[in-house]
Amino acid sequence: MGEKITLENDILKVPDQPIIPFIEGDGIGKDITTASQKVLDAAVAKAYGSKRKLEWKEVLAGGKAFNSTGEYLPEKTLEAFREYLVGIKGPLETPVGGGIRSLNVALRQTLDLYVCLRPVRWFKGVPSPIRYPSMVDMHIFRENTEDIYAGIEFQSGEEKTEKFLDFLVNEMGITTQIRFPENSSFGVKPISKDGSERLIRAAIQYAIDRRLPSVTLVHKGNIMKFTEGAFKNWGYDLAETEFANQVFTWRQYQQIESEKGQLDAQKALEQAKKEDKVIVKDVITDAFLQDSLLHPYDHSVIATMNLNGDYVSDQLAAMVGGIGISPGANINYQSGFAIFEATHGTAPNIAGTGKANPSSLILSGVMMLEYLGWHEAAEHVFDAMEHTFAKRRVTSDLHAMMESSTLLSTTEFADEIIRNIH
DSSP: OOOOOOEEETTEOOOBBEEEEEOOSSTTTHHHHHHHHHHHHEEEHHTTSSSSOEEEEEETHHHHHHHHHHHOOOOOOOHHHHHEEEEOOOOOOOOOOSOOHHHHHHHHTTTOOEEEEEEEEOOOOOOOSSOOOOGGGGEEEEEEHHHHGOOOOOOOOOOHHHHHHHHIIIIIIOOTTTTGGGGGEEEEEEEEEHHHHHHHHHHHHHHHHTTOSEEEEOHHHHHHHHTHHHHHHHHHHHHHHHHTTTTTEHHHHHHHHHHHHHHHHHHHHHHHHHOEEEEEEEEHHHHHHHHHHHHHHGSSEEEHHHHHHHHHHHHHHHHOOGGGEEEEEEOOTTTTOEEEEOOOOOOOTTTTTOOOOHHHHHHHHHHHHHHOOOHHHHHHHHHHHHHHTTTTTOHHHTTTTTTEEEEEHHHHHHHHHHTTOO
C-alpha cells in the first residue's frame, strides 16, 4: 500500500512505496509513459528487491482530461500534486482557441515550480553535430516563473495598449525609444531580486552538493541593465554573502586584478580551485551560445532567466543528440514540489505507431529517482541506457541518423534497456 512523500524540516521524507501521481500526456504520451514506467519499475526492483516500489497514480490533464471532465487542467490534478509532492508527466498539447495559454506553464505557475532543471549529457554512440560531445556535461537552472512566463503583453491597436503608450510618453517621458508608436505592441518582463536569488541559490547549492566546478550566470545585462544585468549582480551578491567560504566569483577575481594585478588574481583563482570552491562567473547570452559549442568543458551548472534558458536548453540538447533524449524537471526546493517531464512535444502523427522515443521521459524518471534519494536505481537506468545506445539498438528517430543500428519499437527499446540492467 503506497504512502505519501512528505517534507519535514525542509527534508524530503520518502517512504519505501511512495505514491507518484502521473499525467499520461497527449499524442505519444501513452506510448512513452507505459515504456518509461516499465523501465523505472525494473530498475527499482533490481536495486532494492521487494523492499521498495513506485506506486503509480494517474491524474488527468490535457485532451484526456477534457474528454472526461470538460477541463484541460482539473483542480483535482493540482490537488494531487500538492498532496503527494512529487510527480511526473508526459507531453501536453496547448489548447487551441482561448483558455489556458499553456498547460505546462499553468502547472509551473500554480505550484510555483521556480526551477526548470535540464541536465545535458552525452551517451556514447548517439549521433552528435559536434566533434567531442563527451565534453558536454551541463546542468541548466532556468527560472520558471518570471521573465516572459509572467506574460505581460499589450497588443497593437487595443485600448489598453493606447493607455500604456500614453503612460510611457506622458508620465514617464519616454519618446525617442518608441520608433513607431502608432502600431507598436509592448511586452513587460518582470525580473525580481527574490525570484533571481532563489534560482541562483538553488544552482549554487546543486553545484556544491555534487562537487561540480562552476556556476555560469547567463544574461544579456550589457543591454538590459536593470533586469538581466540586475540578475547577474544579485547573483554575485548572493554568492559572496551566503556562500562566502564555498565559492570564488569572477567579480572577486576582477577586483583583485584591479587592486593587485593579474598575477595575484590568477593565484587566487588557482587557490580557490585547489580548495574545491565553486567558481561563479557570468557570460553574455550570445557569447555563451558560441562558447558552449567551442568550449563546453568550461561550463558546468548554468543559471539563467526564462527566455535565455529556453534557447540554451535546446542548443545544448542538440549537441548531445536532440531533445528526444533530454530530460527535465520543474522544482520548488522550498516546498518540495517537483514535476518531472518529457521535454519534447506530443508528436500526434506517430502516436500509437511504436516510433516514439521514450528516452526523455525515462531520463526524467531517473532525475525523479535521484530527487527521491534512490540513487542506486537511477544508476541502473543510466548504465543500461548507455549499453543500449552503445549497441546501436534504438528507436526510429535515432535509427535514421545512426549507421549500422537496429530499429526497435518504443516497447522493444524499453525491453532492451531492462535487459541491460546489470
